[in-house]
Amino acid sequence: MEQRRVYGKSHWYHETQSRASRGDALPLVPEAAHVDDRFLLDLSLPDVLLNACDCWLQPARALSDRLFPDVVQVSRLQTFSAYDRLSTALTAAQVYGVQRLCNHYAARLAPLPGPDSSRESNRRLAQITQYARQLASSPSVIGSASRGQLDEVGLTTPDIILINQIIGFVGFQARALAAFQASLGHPVRWLPGMPMQEDAPAERFASAAAVWSSDLPAVTPGYASLAQQVALERWERQPELAGLAPLLATDPDALSLLGETLAALAQPTTSHLLVALLAARINGSQHCFLTLTERWHGAPGLPDAVRNGERALQAWGHNHPLERAVIQAAQLLTRAPDRFSAAQLIPLQEQGFSVTDAVSLLAWCGLSGWLNRLKIGLGNDLD
Structure with a gap:
């Protein structure tokens, strides 16, 4: 029996379940997927500031392309698909709460086919989502048991290293964007009820x-x-x-x-x-x-x-x-x-x-x- 493939979320709040209707797959800001600069997400900055920060912005931009290519070839040793990467990025972006970032990863994730609806796939995606949310929001709770849970759902060592790279990178991107937006005097736009990260014990x-x-x-x-x-x-x-x-x-x-x-x-x-x-x-x-x-x-x-x-x-x-x-x-x-x-x-x-x-x-x-x-x-x- 052919396994059913489903399509992404209709907005940037992401959970492990996705809509079955392809017609509902439009994100809130679909144009956010199409940016020339996938690190700054086309944030308009003064040339003086851009040029002064170019030495670290250039490798950061290249990292964004490296971690989130448009096409991903999966293999036995590297099982993280384009959907897995962007789903993980969106989960982390939601924790960090920077709206420009959430819009971008949601818009890129929305049209991608999700995993099949088997119990194994659902469990794998749920475990990835839980790990991403915990490492982004409460990193001190992560330990060897957390890595063991990723291993149990089929993630390889390169997958586990990659998921940590993605969550860390998106956190860096969120904070860089927040700093740049503050330099422009942009008002903050955070959702009521979004928790603030607590200090480690x-x-x-x-x-x-x-x-x-x-x-x-x-x-x-x-x-x-x-x-x-x-x-x-x-x-x-x-x-x-x-x-x-x-x-x-x-x-x-x-x-x-x-x-x-x-x-x-x-x-x-x-x-x-x-x-x-x-x-x-x-x-x-x-x-x-x-x-x-x-x-x-x-x-x-x-x-x-x-x-x-x-x-x-x-x-x-x-x-x-x-x-x-x-x-x-x-x-x-x-x-x-x-x-x-x-x-x-x-x-x-x-x-x-x-x-x-x-x-x-x-x-x-x-x-x-x-x-x-x-x-x-x-x-x-x-x-």
């Missing part, structure tokens, strides 16, 4: 040392392709990608583009270290947090205040206006990018940041969240 950061390890098989030099060897040689010495590169090298092009984006945004300033610390604390990446505290060269006591939570940070920042502006902007952008606006960007400018520097710092905050989710989704912190 404080007990995750009680230990003064942690070792990160993955339970997934990594690419080893003896079995790597030439492209994988080149990518590993270039990026496994990058501090932020240490340990991750042998896993991400399953797709060497995506690894290289992530590395180029990271290299363009990373700066050795205390503000950059601070936003990365805040992202790691909120998202729950113990290894990222401890690595950053070892590199900290700013005011003494600030990493401990970040570790101890909101009340300690407020008390510390009372007499530090620059750091207070950075903290407030990074916290809201990490917890709820859909609520980020010029009200958080203006204090940074008042403390001497140019618009370009402020946007790049906030984009780095988003990229730090991506790295946090890769560390959480692909491995475990061991005390």
